[in-house]
Amino acid sequence: MATTSCDVAIVGAGLGGCFLALLLGRRGQRVVVIEQGPSVPSAGADFLKPPGLRVLARHGLADLVGRNGLRRDTIRYYHDGDPIQEIRFPDGGFLIRPYRELVELIYTSCAMAGVEFWFDAGIDDLATGEGRPAELTLHDGRRLHAGVVIGADGTKSAVRQALAIEQCTMPYERVLMRVATVPLSASVAQLNRLYFSSDGWFTYFYPISRDEARVFVGLPPEDDKEIFQDGIPALLDELKKFVTDSSDTFNHLQAATWQRIKVSSLRVEAYHRGNAALLGSAAFACHPMTGMGMSYTLRDAEILADVICAAGGDAELLDRLLYARYEPRRHAHRQLIDYGDALAATFRDRASYLAAFRPDLHIHGEACAVPDAPQLV
Numbered sequence: 001m002a003t004t005s006c007d008v009a010i011v012g013a014g015l016g017g018c019f020l021a022l023l024l025g026r027r028g029q030r031v032v033v034i035e036q037g038p039s040v041p042s043a044g045a046d047f048l049k050p051p052g053l054r055v056l057a058r059h060g061l062a063d064l065v066g067r068n069g070l071r072r073d074t075i076r077y078y079h080d081g082d083p084i085q086e087i088r089f090p091d092g093g094f095l096i097r098p099y100r101e102l103v104e105l106i107y108t109s110c111a112m113a114g115v116e117f118w119f120d121a122g123i124d125d126l127a128t129g130e131g132r133p134a135e136l137t138l139h140d141g142r143r144l145h146a147g148v149v150i151g152a153d154g155t156k157s158a159v160r161q162a163l164a165i166e167q168c169t170m171p172y173e174r175v176l177m178r179v180a181t182v183p184l185s186a187s188v189a190q191l192n193r194l195y196f197s198s199d200g201w202f203t204y205f206y207p208i209s210r211d212e213a214r215v216f217v218g219l220p221p222e223d224d225k226e227i228f229q230d231g232i233p234a235l236l237d238e239l240k241k242f243v244t245d246s247s248d249t250f251n252h253l254q255a256a257t258w259q260r261i262k263v264s265s266l267r268v269e270a271y272h273r274g275n276a277a278l279l280g281s282a283a284f285a286c287h288p289m290t291g292m293g294m295s296y297t298l299r300d301a302e303i304l305a306d307v308i309c310a311a312g313g314d315a316e317l318l319d320r321l322l323y324a325r326y327e328p329r330r331h332a333h334r335q336l337i338d339y340g341d342a343l344a345a346t347f348r349d350r351a352s353y354l355a356a357f358r359p360d361l362h363i364h365g366e367a368c369a370v371p372d373a374p375q376l377v
């Protein structure tokens with residue numbers, strides 16, 4: 001089997017992997033992205049908040065992702081049926097765009113930056129060593145020599161395992177999540193509404209296109225079997241207890257297909273080893289109530305691209321730069337994960353939730369949460 005050489009091998013073609021590939025490709029790096037699926041991932045996040053939009057704008061991608069996407073500027077929160085707060089996002093608000101569409105736009109831009117994608121290609125082995133290129137062996141026997149390896153391969157990262165980096169996964173066991181796509185109703189077209197109940201339920205209604213809406217339902221695991229086995233009447237009975245301004249959506253729930261989603265937080269002990277580093281969900285995962293995973297991942301990819309280009313192929317310098325400029329990202333991620341934990345732990349109780357809630361973080365992102373990482377160069 002042939003051996004290919006490149007400057008940077010990125011494992012995983014999700015948002016993190018594709019965006020980093022684009023930044024590096026534009027700066028003349030030879031990049032190969034290895035993706036186990038037949039194309040970019042089809043399921044994932046829907047909201048890109050202002051900090052992530054600002055990152056994309058810095059790289060001339062704002063128009064591309066904004067075109068045909070939905071813009072919203074308000075989220076209204078309810079508790080046991082009462083409106084309790086509203087956050088307004090200034091300057092064009094945030095973007096709603098199904099994950100696959102967003103990633104595909106970045107992926108398509110990669111072609112002009114000369115990035116090579118190998119789909120249906122998982123890794124069998126990754127060998128990294130002091131100061132020498134990494135060697136990846138793929139399932140089909142192909143080999144890839146890379147000056148830098150990035151694990152952007154999601155929460156179960158094979159790169160992280162190959163690097164023997166310890167991780168801690170904590171499932172959010174008190175709430176089980178279900179999601180369905182339904183026809184758009186007038187109330188959802190009007191406003192994004194997120195409802196919480198003191199019984200440990202929540203539900204979020206928002207549009208994903210001009211004629212479709214997404215409905216998330218979170219519920220105590222002990223209720224899930226009963227509710228989703230007994231069928232939609234039982235679900236509607238529960239929702240009617242705390243959903244007050246979205247009843248025009250109830251009819252649409254009758255025919256919905258509910259997909260179950262498991263959500264966990266993830267923390268890891270290190271973000272790199274020598275010339276290999278982790279990005280996005282391979283490095284951290286927070287509760288989706290923060291709505292910030294993609295924004296932080298895009299910023300991380302920006303930092304990684306700068307570090308890799310600044311190292312210029314010098315393995316020792318790369319290691320130092322990753323320590324100095326990329327490892328400190330763990331502090332920002334830890335704060336975000338802690339924040340997501342706090343939201344998930346308090347939403348049943350109105351006062352505790354409002355005390356934990358940080359509108360500034362949703363609007364401005366980490367700029368208001370953490371100091372900048374120290375710079376080495």
Ligand SMILES: Cc1cc2nc3c(=O)[nH]c(=O)nc-3n(C[C@H](O)[C@H](O)[C@H](O)COP(=O)(O)OP(=O)(O)OC[C@H]3O[C@@H](n4cnc5c(N)ncnc54)[C@H](O)[C@@H]3O)c2cc1C
Pocket residue numbers: 011012013014015016017034035036037040041044045046047048049121122123152153154155156157158159261263279280281282288291292293294295297
């Ligand atoms: C339910 C839920 C809702 C969310 N909502 C939001 C939101 O609204 N806003 C927001 O900002 N964030 C949200 N997030 C977080 C967001 O989804 C992540 O931050 C983002 O997807 C991270 O992208 P990624 O590229 O790291 O990972 P992924 O998108 O998971 O991509 C990983 C890629 O690696 C591939 N892969 C895996 N293993 C291998 C292997 N061994 N070899 C080759 N390829 C491999 C996978 O097939 C996949 O394509 C949400 C998360 C969840 C769980």
